[in-house]
Amino acid sequence: MHDAHSIEHHFLLTDLLFGIPALLAVGLYIGAVVLTNRRGRLRKWPGLRTLSFVAGVLFAAAALVGPLVRQSHADFTAHMAGHLLLGMLAPLLIALAAPMTLVLRTLNVHLARKLSRLLQSLFVGFFTHPVVASILNIGGLWLLYTTDLYAAMHSNFLLHIIVHIHVFLAGYLFTISLVYIDPVFHRFSYTYRTVVFILALAGHGILSKFIYAYPPAGVPVEQARVGAMLMYYGGDTVDLLLIFILFKHWYQSVRPRKLVSTVGKAV
Amino acid sequence: MHNTQAHSDNRVTFARRNIWSGILFGLGFVAFLDETLFHQLLHWHKFYDKSTVAVGLVSDGLFHAFSWFATVGGLFLVADLRRRNALWHKMFWGGKLLGGGAFQLYDGTIQHKIMRIHQIRYNVDILPYDLVWNISAAIMIAVGIGLIVSARRDKRIGKGAFSHA
Numbered sequence: 001m002h003d004a005h006s007i008e009h010h011f012l013l014t015d016l017l018f019g020i021p022a023l024l025a026v027g028l029y030i031g032a033v034v035l036t037n038r039r040g041r042l043r044k045w046p047g048l049r050t051l052s053f054v055a056g057v058l059f060a061a062a063a064l065v066g067p068l069v070r071q072s073h074a075d076f077t078a079h080m081a082g083h084l085l086l087g088m089l090a091p092l093l094i095a096l097a098a099p100m101t102l103v104l105r106t107l108n109v110h111l112a113r114k115l116s117r118l119l120q121s122l123f124v125g126f127f128t129h130p131v132v133a134s135i136l137n138i139g140g141l142w143l144l145y146t147t148d149l150y151a152a153m154h155s156n157f158l159l160h161i162i163v164h165i166h167v168f169l170a171g172y173l174f175t176i177s178l179v180y181i182d183p184v185f186h187r188f189s190y191t192y193r194t195v196v197f198i199l200a201l202a203g204h205g206i207l208s209k210f211i212y213a214y215p216p217a218g219v220p221v222e223q224a225r226v227g228a229m230l231m232y233y234g235g236d237t238v239d240l241l242l243i244f245i246l247f248k249h250w251y252q253s254v255r256p257r258k259l260v261s262t263v264g265k266a267v
Numbered sequence: 268m269h270n271t272q273a274h275s276d277n278r279v280t281f282a283r284r285n286i287w288s289g290i291l292f293g294l295g296f297v298a299f300l301d302e303t304l305f306h307q308l309l310h311w312h313k314f315y316d317k318s319t320v321a322v323g324l325v326s327d328g329l330f331h332a333f334s335w336f337a338t339v340g341g342l343f344l345v346a347d348l349r350r351r352n353a354l355w356h357k358m359f360w361g362g363k364l365l366g367g368g369a370f371q372l373y374d375g376t377i378q379h380k381i382m383r384i385h386q387i388r389y390n391v392d393i394l395p396y397d398l399v400w401n402i403s404a405a406i407m408i409a410v411g412i413g414l415i416v417s418a419r420r421d422k423r424i425g426k427g428a429f430s431h432a
Binding site: 194197198199200201202203204205206209210236239240243244247248250251254255256 | 324325327328329331332333335336339340343346347350351
């Protein structure tokens with residue numbers, strides 16, 4: 001049923017399906033930056049954000065389009081490398097690029113108001129709730145690797161697409177519910193976010209050890225072990241960045257406003 | 268004069284933050300050492316040792332995530348104390364030893380012995396290793412508590428940094 005020819009045909013289709021939106025996203029972002037910078041009324045858009053966005057989209061695309069996705073069809077380690085790029089690194093880089101702020105700046109006032117009303121809605125609030133985002137993200141991964149979903153994804157074209165979109169979106173929601181870069185209308189305290197994310201990161205670490213011990217159906221033990229270790233240590237690396245940003249924001253937020261006791265009196 | 272006074276005032280105000288930053292950093296640091304030194308470099312115990320103890324997996328995962336947060340968070344707390352001129356070395360070191368020792372003792376008793384997730388080494392007489400591991404943990408805890416108590420006493424009797432003579 002799945003001869004090499006039809007599989008390659010499917011890959012060409014996913015190349016187009018994911019490649020075109022990726023190019024479109026980069027084009028729109030850069031277009032918006034040019035537009036908003038030309039107005040001159042506001043501060044110039046930081047170049048680092050543009051760079052972060054382009055890098056994020058490229059990393060996501062690397063997991064969806066081209067040689068890596070073909071290799072991950074047969075090789076679990078390659079699949080896990082793709083997962084790290086698509087579900088963790090790309091969402092972080094894109095979140096750091098503050099896309100929603102850029103959109104709000106670029107739109108005219110009328111549309112920007114509509115958009116910000118949407119962002120304030122219960123619907124958006126629900127999906128950006130730290131607990132909901134964590135369950136979607138980590139729970140989704142548990143579902144993928146501990147059921148037959150992983151095997152099914154490789155034979156079912158539609159599932160392949162849905163799972164990959166889910167991994168990226170859930171990773172993005174998870175990131176923006178932890179670190180606030182774009183405007184956030186449903187905010188949670190640092191303590192609350194820290195506690196939820198310790199549990200979520202534990203869930204990720206436990207799952208990677210679980211995969212090490214119980215490879216998903218159809219994955220050879222050796223591949224599962226290397227993939228699990230990649231998931232564990234790679235996850236730690238991206239998590240370290242996330243934790244660092246979270247605490248950096250805390251550090252900035254508790255900045256002492258008055259130095260009366262030390263500087264004021266001396267002056 | 269004012270500066271010294273303000274300095275020790277800040278330390279007293281943020282005494283608890285000094286202890287907590289130490290505990291968090293000490294805990295994270297020892298967990299990190301355990302993982303790098305014994306798991307990755309020496310391979311004394313492995314990434315995964317027992318597939319039967321689900322509770323071991325969960326506790327390991329939680330602790331790992333917590334220690335990752337604790338290391339970064341603890342250092343940011345230190346940065347905050349320094350910025351406020353409130354870093355109290357004696358308190359901070361007391362917390363560090365207490366946190367590090369508490370983690371090591373937990374690892375050495377609960378994880379190694381009660382849940383038996385992994386041992387320090389395999390195929391050797393384990394007793395000397397267990398003794399060194401747990402006694403050094405107990406010493407760290409004792410010295411840590413000692414430093415915290417001593418720092419409190421310094422404050423009360425106005426010794427060290429607290430004497431404004």
